[in-house]
Amino acid sequence: MKNDIQSILVSEEELKRKVTEVGKRITEDYRGKELVIVGVLKGSVVFLADLIRCIDLPLSIDFMAVSSYGSSTSSTGAVKILKDLDMPVEGKDVLIVEDILDSGMTLSYIMNLMVVKKTASIRLCTLLDKPDRRRVPITPNYACFTIPNEFVVGYGLDYDERYRNLPYIGVLSREVYE
Ligand code: IMP
Ligand code: MG
Numbered sequence: 001m002k003n004d005i006q007s008i009l010v011s012e013e014e015l016k017r018k019v020t021e022v023g024k025r026i027t028e029d030y031r032g033k034e035l036v037i038v039g040v041l042k043g044s045v046v047f048l049a050d051l052i053r054c055i056d057l058p059l060s061i062d063f064m065a066v067s068s069y070g071s072s073t074s075s076t077g078a079v080k081i082l083k084d085l086d087m088p089v090e091g092k093d094v095l096i097v098e099d100i101l102d103s104g105m106t107l108s109y110i111m112n113l114m115v116v117k118k119t120a121s122i123r124l125c126t127l128l129d130k131p132d133r134r135r136v137p138i139t140p141n142y143a144c145f146t147i148p149n150e151f152v153v154g155y156g157l158d159y160d161e162r163y164r165n166l167p168y169i170g171v172l173s174r175e176v177y178e
Contacts, residue, residue, distance in 0.1 A: 001162070001163065001166070002166075004163070004172060004173050004176045005153070005154075005166070005170035005171065005172065005173065006170070006171045006172065006173040006174075007170065007171050008168050008169070008170050008171075009145075009147060009150070009152055009168075009169045009170060009171055010145055010147075010155075010168060010169035011168050012167045012168050014145075015050075015144075015155060015167075015168065015169070016050075018144045018145065019047070019050045019051055019054060019144060020054045022051065022054070022125065022142050022144055023051055023052075023053075023054025023055045024054065025142065026051075026055050026057075026095065026125070026142065027054075027055050027056045027057055030055075030057055030093060030095075031057070033057075033093045034057075034058055034059070034060075034092070034093065035055070035057055035058075035059040035060075035093055035094075035095060036059070036060050036061075036062060036087075036089055036092045036093065036094045036095070037051075037052060037055075037059055037060070037061045037062070037094075037095050037097055038061075038062050038063070038064060038085065038089075038094055038095070038096050038097065038114075039061060039062075039063045039064075039097045040063075040064055040065075040066065040096065040097065040098045040099070040106070040107075040110065041063050041064065041065040041083065042065070042156070042158070042164070043098070043099030043100065043156045043157050043158065043164075044097045044098055044099045044127070044156060045156055045164075046155050046156035046164065047097065047099060047127040047144075047155060047156055048061070048097045051097065051125070060087070062085045062086055062087055062089075063083065063085075063086075064081070064083060064084060064085055064110065065081075065082040065083035066079050066080065066081055066082060066106060066109070066110065067079070067080050067082055068080075068105060068106050079105060079106055079109040079110075081113075085117075088117075089114065089117050089119050090117060090118045090119065091118065091119070091120050092119055092120055093119070093120050093121045094114055094119045094120075094121065094122050094123070095123050095124075095125055096110060096111070096114070096122070096123070096124045096125065097125050097126075098124065098125070098126045098127070099126070099127050099128065099156050099157050100126060100127065100128040100129070100130060100152075100157060101124075101126040101128070101129045101130065101134075101138065101140055101143070102130050102133050102134075103133055103134060103135040103136065104134050104135060104136035104137070104138040105135065105136055107124060107126075107136075107138055108136040108138050111124065111138070123141040123142070124138075124140045124141050124142070125140065125141065125142035125143075126140045126142070126143050126144070127143075127144050127145065127155070127156070128143070128144065128145050128146075128147050128152065128157075128169070129143040129145070129146045129147065130146075130147055130148075130149060131146060132148065132149040133149055145169075147169075150171045151171070151172050151177065152169050152170065152171055152172065153166065153169075153170055153172050154166030154167070154168050154169045154170050155167065155168065155169050157169070159172055159176065159177060
């Protein structure tokens, strides 16, 4: 598995430091509120698990699963809901947690869906931001790392369902998908 990684983009230590920092910011920003964290399956699970332990507030978590049609390394923009939220979020302060903001298609779809669900507020926290690839104007409220236009895996991110368990973020060698 490690042989498929061309280089390490974000180390375990950097991840820990930044996730702790973002968790503290979220704690300050939502003080006095009751937060609902919505993770987008499956890529966000590792990040979400670490992040919630750095947020010192009463909170609940819920998950959504969506599929975006397209090739394995880029999406076409068509999004389908595979799993909706378990709990109602009307009137709640919702923070969406995602692994990576790429074209922005998936997240703009999810953000619009939260408007329909009449949440009190809606913000976006992404582990990685790839602004070069944006096709929909969407800016994260919290982003841990802004990265260049490379296909990355690890810390929850996959290629063809693999590599999610790598403890760091690595650039996948082109030979793996070309
Ligand atoms: P978007 O709709 O184009 O913003 O795509 C977002 C989704 O594409 C993410 O939730 C990831 O599942 C996937 N994705 C985009 N870039 C990468 C990457 O570099 N590595 C792994 N998955 C990626
Ligand atoms: Mg994926």
